[in-house]
Amino acid sequence: MAASSGCGQKRKTESANGGASSKKKPNFAWNKGLLASMDDPELQEYVDEKVVIIKDKYPKAKHHFLVMPKENIPNLNSLKPEHLELLEYLHEKGEEVIHRTDETLKFRLGYHAVPSMSHLHLHVISQDFDSPCLKNKKHWNSFTTEYFFDSEDIMKMLKEKGKVQLDSSKFQDVLKRNLRCHVCRKDFSTMPALKTHIKVHSYKNT
DNA sequence: GTTCTAGAAC
């Protein structure tokens, strides 16, 4: 059967790397990974003159896309008032990809308060969170707590304040909070228990 | 962001 985990784990049988120089994987600049992913045709979902949409390399739900401007905007703190139209465009393109994918499912469009990866990216993620890549508390809390800012709220902030200023220290504790179902608010003590539980809910967009 | 894995939790 060889059922795989489906979450991009490495094959240990891989050995055709032609040399003894493969002891360690260079981890430096891992946070620049989105730049490479943007140019990967395997991941690209949509491209135009202003944006690139890719499938998240490690999707945390059945459907998980990243909408990114081609313009190099490192993060939310870099946003200026003149970027508002661009944010609206990202949102619009995100909604389009939802309609092309599965409009019967509930989705959210939003930004992480403190993203690990550099280069502004709008998450477009279905709310089932049914994925083998969703593995730990940080994953869960980053999409189901106030760590996840709805795109509309970010746009509103930029519009009203002329910037998006988030205190990153405030969000470290949020990621360590107890595991709680995003639908019925029931608490769970382990990830496996939570992952089993969330399957009982419907994620239809009705 | 992920992988790996020690040792805590059960």
Next chain:
DNA sequence: GTTCTAGAAC
């Protein structure tokens, strides 16, 4: 003994 979490990795 096995499951699960959480911190280091260059």
